[in-house]
Amino acid sequence: MIEVRFLRKSGQLVAFTYEGHADFDEYGKDIVCAAVTAQCMMTYNGLDEVMKIRNVIDMNQDGGYLSVSIDSAAPDEKKDAQILMETLLLGIKAIELQHGNFIKLIEEEV
Template structure:
């Protein structure tokens, strides 16, 4: 099961992480993992390359990705909300179709 975790602070999404594998099908043909990964990387690219918001990004060879804008200025965090909320919505919609393969956690910190 792939775990997707969002952290919300002061009503703003400030980080997300993706860990594990969906195990929907064999590695390399797992559409759930591919979809989650594509969304997560696209949103990271938007934050980093388009909005140019300072962030921390951590990756590992096993598919782990963590992105945080917690240390960014409040105005930059506000700019990123559209992207982060879009990612959360996309994951929620995927979870509704593939519930047994995605664990979604939203925490207030």
């Protein structure tokens, strides 16, 4: 099962992490893993390459783990990043709605 965790601070999303494998299908054919990975990487690339928002990324090169934090970004950067972060959250919720046996979504206020 994939666990996707979103952290909020003062109401703003400041980090997301996904860990694990969905085991929906065999490696290379797992549409749940592919969907989560694609959405998370798209969000990271938008934050990093397009918006140039300071972030910290940690990932397993073999897959199964990605963590992105914008907690150290400037307040205006965090505010601007909410569009991408909230969109990612909506996308993960949609995947969970369709494939809830393979993904667990956690939202925390820190």
